[in-house]
Amino acid sequence: MRTGEPLPSTGDILAALATGLWHWDTATELVTVDAEAARLLGLPARPTTLTEAQARARLHPDDWNEITGVVPLAVAEGTLAEVRIRIIDEQGHVLRVVRSRSKPSYDRERHAYELIGTLQEVTEPAPGTSSARSAVTGDWRRSREAFLLDAGRALAEARSTEEVLRVAAGLSMPGFSPDGLAVFGVEGERLTIIGHHGYAPGDDGPFTHMPLSTNYPAAEVVRTGRAVYLSSPGDYRDRYPAAWPLAEQFGRRSWAFLPLTAGGHTMGAWMAAFSYPVAFTPDERAVLTTVARMLAQALSRASAAETQRELTEGLQRSMLPSLIAGIPGMNVAARYIPTGGGLQVGGDWYDMIPLPGGATGRSTDGGRFALVIGDVQGHDVRAAGLMGQLRIALRAYAAEGHRPDAVLSRASRFLHGITHDEELAQLRFATCLYAEADPATGRLEVARAGHPDPVVRMADGTVMTRPTAGGPPLGVDPDADYPTTRFTLEPGETMMLCTDGLIETGGHDMESGWRRVRAILEEHAVSDADRERGLEELADALVQGVHGPSSHHTTGPLTDRREDDIAVLLLYRGEEPEREETARTRVRSTLLSVAQDEPERIAEARQYLRELLHDWVSPDQVDSAVLLVSELITNVLVHTDADALLLAEIFGQSGARRLRVQVTDTGADLPHKRRPGELASSGRGLMLIELLADAWGVEPQGKGKSIWFELYEQDGEGGEGGGAAAVEWGLSDEL
Known part of the structure; x- marks a missing residue:
């Protein structure tokens, strides 16, 4: 070009450099290219003018995806794409590789x-060369x-x-x-x-609680929401002279300082x-x-999860009570394990x-307490709310001094009153x-509303x-009655109360689940x-046997998902020195x-006695004992106006034990042996006792009487034929 001649046009210069021009408007979905750009394509x-589809057909599919990702990034950062x-x-x-640069x-x-940009052909770098590191194509991609x-994947998990x-x-x-x-x-x-990572403890001191107005890259990123890239110490020193001395020492x-943005809000900054x-x-x-972006989303999820966990733990702490400590002669342990979903x-x-205490006239001291366990239908927030209301109501009724049946009757009316106006589905x-x-006597008074029965582990x-x-x-x-059952927790015995989540989980029903729980109770003395400590270990063993390792109710909830909530209460009565020699040999007892x-509870008494004698050597003696208990209790209900109190005790060592059964009532009339005719329908009770028992007797008391009998353990061949007697007398297991 000679001096003074006019400059060539931009198009001529670009053509001489083998560089093409192109223009892309995503609103019209059209791409316009000059002759050199068309040749490169x-x-x-x-x-010519191409549609987006026509232009896209000339590009490798992976590279088209690259373009659609780089363009929004360049706009956000104000840089070239x-x-x-x-x-x-x-x-x-592949015909060739071109470099596209656009604003x-x-x-x-x-x-x-x-976008308005240029296209220029380039040579693909050889694999393994240093320039391959920054190439979009090839192994680096x-x-x-x-x-x-x-x-x-790792951040999502x-x-x-x-x-x-x-x-x-x-x-x-x-x-x-x-x-x-x-991470800021x-x-x-x-x-x-x-x-932070890659820095020593304490290195973050100057950067902690730094005002957002500070001329520091992370503060600028939070203020503007735009990334800051500093390629050299000189760039850092020139752009942020006040902050440079703080960063210089790390060498x-x-x-790169990038915004951490989630939900359109800049929550912090990430420095690399x-x-x-x-x-x-x-x-x-x-x-x-x-x-x-992935880091911001992961931090946002983690923060929400941690906030939810804090809410859950606080809600649990507010709803689950502290257990009373220092009960004379008794210990209590408890666990609550949520399902693992939602608010847990x-x-x-x-x-x-x-x-x-004694002000009610029902006890001579103030050491009495009540244990309550329950399960509101559902596992949602509504169920948790109703549970909280019901728990408060039960505490109020108990504090008024009502008996167990009255406490549950009032609670039932209360719950019916706050739910009966809801839709049927709710x-x-x-x-x-x-x-x-x-605690002084071990006496328990139990009222039950559709809940599983208590379980007792004997000494x-x-x-x-x-x-x-x-x-x-x-x-x-709202008008239902809840009868009370009285029995005594003997020294060395443990009572378990639980919700059905402990039993019916992992594909188990009540029967198979109970066998699993029973085995755990038998193994942990x-x-x-x-x-x-022993009671706490038993509580842990129960929940671990169902769901694996768990935590105490005062710690955080479990994270693994469960089929149902679990609540467990354990009550242990300590052993006491016995005054009588025979009492020291007692190994098992029950009161009912x-x-x-x-009258339907006579069948329960028979079944309970069978369970008490589950390891008795002679099955015939077990049949005899069950028959006699049925006869004695029935006699009380038919011939008196009083209730029957059954006490069954086992003394001695296996193979040479003694069973003593005593039925007490408040009736004044003593029983007499009769001689019923062949067709008589009654009058054979004492005859049966005399025939089947090894010893028996009648003891008048201050008010009422007790009839007792004893059986001495024999092997299976030496029984008295109690099972045959039961068949002969035509007595069934159902009253």
């Missing part, structure tokens, strides 16, 4: 991008895609902030990896450091520092930006309520068991379900030597009452 060398693109022919073969803009009114997939930071610290980016990381959060108008050479220079090409920026609270609960009921305990390891009278679940019938209006 494998089209005739003349200006630079990518390498493989041009393909109709058969999909994109975004029209908010049209919700569209507009495949490594980056694999890295992002792995990083996304992180459940806590600590775990998210640990995953972020372990990320190894393809071709370039930072050796210093820091925001509290008010100040930066906080959530966590890094390049820094490098000990070597990094140019931060568009490809590298795309990787860092993608990681920052549900309808199961337990409570321990101190009761009024009606709720609750099962419940309420037990008053007197010798025998485990039995303790039949108790009951009524319908609370809230079903509680001794007076260390009964508090049968009221005049509960």
